[in-house]
Every structure is written in structure tokens, then in C-alpha cells.
Amino acid sequence: MPVELTVGGERFTLRDEGRGPPVLLVHGFPLDHAMWAAQIDALAPRHRVIAPDLRGFGGSVVTEGTATMGRMADDLAALLDELGVRERLVYAGFSMGGYVGWPFAARHGRRLRGLVALDTRAVADTPAAAAGRLAQAERLEREGSAVAADAMLPRLLAPDRAERDPALAHAVRAIMLRQDPRGLAAAQRGMAERGDARASLARLGVPALVICGEHDAISTREELRALADAVPNGRFVEVRDAGHLSPMESPGAVSSAMLDFMAWLE
Ligand code: MLT
Numbered sequence: 001m002p003v004e005l006t007v008g009g010e011r012f013t014l015r016d017e018g019r020g021p022p023v024l025l026v027h028g029f030p031l032d033h034a035m036w037a038a039q040i041d042a043l044a045p046r047h048r049v050i051a052p053d054l055r056g057f058g059g060s061v062v063t064e065g066t067a068t069m070g071r072m073a074d075d076l077a078a079l080l081d082e083l084g085v086r087e088r089l090v091y092a093g094f095s096m097g098g099y100v101g102w103p104f105a106a107r108h109g110r111r112l113r114g115l116v117a118l119d120t121r122a123v124a125d126t127p128a129a130a131a132g133r134l135a136q137a138e139r140l141e142r143e144g145s146a147v148a149a150d151a152m153l154p155r156l157l158a159p160d161r162a163e164r165d166p167a168l169a170h171a172v173r174a175i176m177l178r179q180d181p182r183g184l185a186a187a188q189r190g191m192a193e194r195g196d197a198r199a200s201l202a203r204l205g206v207p208a209l210v211i212c213g214e215h216d217a218i219s220t221r222e223e224l225r226a227l228a229d230a231v232p233n234g235r236f237v238e239v240r241d242a243g244h245l246s247p248m249e250s251p252g253a254v255s256s257a258m259l260d261f262m263a264w265l266e
Contacts, residue, residue, distance in 0.1 A: 002058075005082055012059075013053045013059030018047055022047065022050060025049060028095035029096040029184070029187055029188075031175050032058030036049075036247060038247070038248070050083065054096075054097075056183025056186050057180075057187070058179070062183040064182050067187050068190040069096075072190070077108045088111055090112075091115050092118065093115075094120065096120075097118075099191060102200060109206075117211070118211040122197040122201060123196055129192075130192040134192055140188065143181075148179070153173055156218075158214070161243060198230060204231045207234070208228070210225075210227050213239050214238055216244045239257070
């Protein structure tokens with residue numbers, strides 16, 4: 001069950017399940033902690049699994065304007081303080097959750113034991129991509145969260161997935177539609193202004209696992225392989241028959257890869 005926590009006077013919602021070496025699961029855009037349901041079930045027998053809603057998402061505080069990736073990283077560190085998590089943990093970030101992972105590693109690296117980068121990118125946006133995000137942010141504020149659901153759903157899933165598994169497509173769309181459009185707009189502006197993290201990868205002081213859906217159309221296999229090669233102790237796992245949203249499309253394969261990595265870290 002999700003719980004609510006007040007941090008610095010602001011409300012955050014999260015799942016906090018299980019006991020053992022901690023792992024933080026950080027969702028993507030325009031989603032919330034619900035995308036991790038299968039991983040929470042699979043990891044909680046051996047780990048303390050903390051899956052928060054980032055600022056602007058799910059049941060957490062909504063910021064208008066811009067929510068930067070750095071601010072979200074600092075939110076997570078404050079949340080971990082509030083939860084009393086002092087041990088080093090594994091940070092697992094999916095897509096936007098990975099973008100938040102780069103400033104988290106830079107600012108709060110002493111908290112890390114390992115990093116899992118799922119279907120994410122280290123490069124910054126091109127000017128055209130950033131402009132597209134700013135335009136979408138305006139539309140989100142005017143027209144609501146269906147703008148993001150319509151734009152993202154077809155890009156998140158493997159080809160034919162929606163036809164083969166309409167229940168999954170429906171569930172993903174429902175998560176998207178329940179997001180506050182002001183929070184989505186703020187995150188889009190934050191993503192638009194994020195920097196290029198590639199130079200920092202060589203300085204990552206902990207092992208990393210990079211997971212890539214075979215048909216990921218947003219963060220490609222080539223880009224994710226390069227990311228795994230750029231970190232000093234990086235591993236690469238490709239998930240068959242998944243698109244960008246590998247944790248929901250191939251939950252068993254993603255959970256197994258994470259469990260193997262975390263067992264190896266211990
Ligand atoms: C996500 O899944 O979080 C998004 O694809 C990130 C993005 O829009 O770059």
C-alpha cells in the first residue's frame with residue numbers, strides 16, 4: 001500500500017516494502033510508482049524496496065513551472081533521510097528516473113551501492129527536442145494529461161504490444177491520465193533543461209547495470225550499450241520482446257536481472 005510522508009512541509013507518496021539491502025525505484029514520465037508493481041513484489045522478499053512518486057507525479061506535491069532533475073534528486077535524498085535509510089542503496093531509475101539518477105549520483109553519491117539504469121539516456125536533448133518539450137508543457141497546462149498519454153503511449157511499448165496485450169496498454173494509459181498536468185508540464189520543462197551527463201559516467205564510483213528493451217524507440221540499444229561501456233564497472237542486459245517500458249512489458253526478465261545484480265553486489 002502507498003504511504004504518505006511529509007518532507008520539508010511537502011507531501012510525498014511512496015511504497016516502502018520488504019526488508020534487506022535497500023533499493024530505490026524511480027519511475028519515468030508520465031508515470032508514477034505504480035509502474036514498478038511487479039518489481040516491488042519480486043524484490044521485496046530480499047530487499048527493502050522504496051518506490052516514491054517524484055515531485056509532480058502520483059500523490060506527491062505538485063510544483064508549477066519547472067521541476068528540475070536536480071531538485072527531484074534532492075527530494076529523494078531528503079525522503080531517504082526522513083525514512084531513516086542510512087545504508088548505501090541501489091538506485092534504479094527508469095528513463096526520466098535515470099535522468100534524475102545522474103544528479104543523484106553527483107550530489108548524493110555517498111548513498112550509492114550500485115546503479116541500475118533502465119531504458120534511459122545520458123545525453124541532453126537536442127534544441128529541437130527541448131523545444132518540443134516546452135511546447136508540450138504549454139499544451140499540458142491548457143488541455144490536460146491526455147496530451148502526454150497520447151504522445152507517449154505509442155512510443156513506450158514494443159510494436160504490436162497494445163494489440164497483443166490491450167490490458168497492459170489500458171493500465172499504462174490509466175496511470176498517465178491520472179497525473180496532474182501541471183506536474184507533467186513542470187517535469188517536461190525540467191527534462192528540457194537537463195545537461196549532458198556523459199562526462200560524469202566515467203566518475204561513477206559504483207557498479208552499474210544497464211537494462212534495455214530490445215525494441216526501445218526512445219533510448220536505443222546502441223546508446224545504452226555505449227552508456228554501459230562508459231561506466232567503469234558496467235554490465236548490459238537486453239530484454240527480449242520489450243520496448244521502452246521494459247519493467248512493465250517484461251517484468252520477470254527485468255526483476256531477475258535486478259535481483260542477480262543486487263545479489264552480486266552483496
Ligand atoms: C520516460 O519514459 O520517462 C520518458 O521517455 C523520458 C523522456 O521523455 O525523455
